[in-house]
């Protein structure tokens with residue numbers, strides 16, 4: 013039953029030392045406005061504008077961790093994704109964080125290693141060998157990337173060695189320590205969409221027969237070790253958010269976990285590693301995750317781990333992300349359903365991507381009853 017009590021969305025939420033003024037999270041969105049990995053001038057005001065207009069928590073665009081193979085030429089967009097190491101980048105991030113805090117907001121960086129999805133021979137360190145658990149991209153018949161991209165990534169490479177895996181875990185830890193040093197309010201780990209962490213979770217990209225591969229729990233070891241290392245490099249009370257998805261850029265219909273039991277087995281070691289909040293990345297927040305229940309992925313993760321959860325996908329819009337590139341998409345108000353699911357305890361926080369890209373004032377307008385700016389694809393190319 014929909015009661016449409018939107019006020020619930022504007023109530024504070026506190027967990028693990030993070031105190032959000034409302035339930036709205038800005039979803040991580042790659043923008044490619046960081047030539048050489050250093051956020052350009054407009055990035056600080058881009059985030060500060062959204063913080064000033066009541067966004068509870070900002071998760072930044074994906075930021076490459078301090079490892080040579082973390083980023084490729086194309087970060088699925090154009091090729092200027094930021095990093096979180098080196099004086100120039102850290103100075104910029106410190107300013108960005110200061111600006112968001114001055115506007116009353118909170119901000120966490122999304123730490124990203126593209127892994128399997130990085131185009132070999134590209135990025136800030138083109139010579140760096142590919143970082144893939146089993147050397148493979150995965151199935152090629154359903155990929156959600158353009159044909160030329162697929163052609164550049166489909167050839168197998170040498171699987172990661174044990175010591176290379178250790179180096180990457182250490183890179184996540186270094187970047188997390190840097191994040192804390194410049195004042196970020198926590199860490200968000202990109203464990204979704206087929207990138208490196210997710211490629212360990214998914215059986216189609218992780219076919220290892222050593223301790224990093226095997227059943228659902230074994231495939232979660234890499235993610236759990238990353239979380240543990242990030243925890244050790246920061247502080248016991250530094251919030252860690254982990255983004256998980258079933259879908260991959262290799263296959264939108266993919267599932268890392270086929271059943272709730274398998275999902276429980278996979279997430280338990282990651283939660284035990286020290287995650288404070290899970291972020292369930294779906295195309296539509298309301299899509300049932302498993303047969304026999306209306307509950308979405310966020311609800312299942314909350315039920316199975318007991319952790320607070322962020323849901324995402326299609327809030328404020330008539331079409332999900334992939335469809336919006338091809339089909340007419342309009343702003344729509346579906347917040348009553350979001351509010352109901354939060355009130356029922358299915359999830360705690362709601363992330364908003366494209367609607368906040370279109371309109372920095374979106375959260376405030378939703379509170380005050382204003383009309384949001386219209387959906388327009390060109391907004392992806394500006395820092396407005």
Ligand SMILES: Cc1cc2nc3c(=O)[nH]c(=O)nc-3n(C[C@H](O)[C@H](O)[C@H](O)COP(=O)(O)O)c2cc1C
Nearest residue numbers: 039040041042073074324325326327333364365366
């Ligand atoms: C331009 C753009 C860039 C994105 N980049 C990232 C990213 O860097 N990391 C990530 O986890 N998700 C990324 N996403 C996915 C969003 O975080 C979000 O899950 C998705 O857009 C669905 O939310 P929405 O329907 O509210 O847009 C991106 C989405 C868009 C539109």
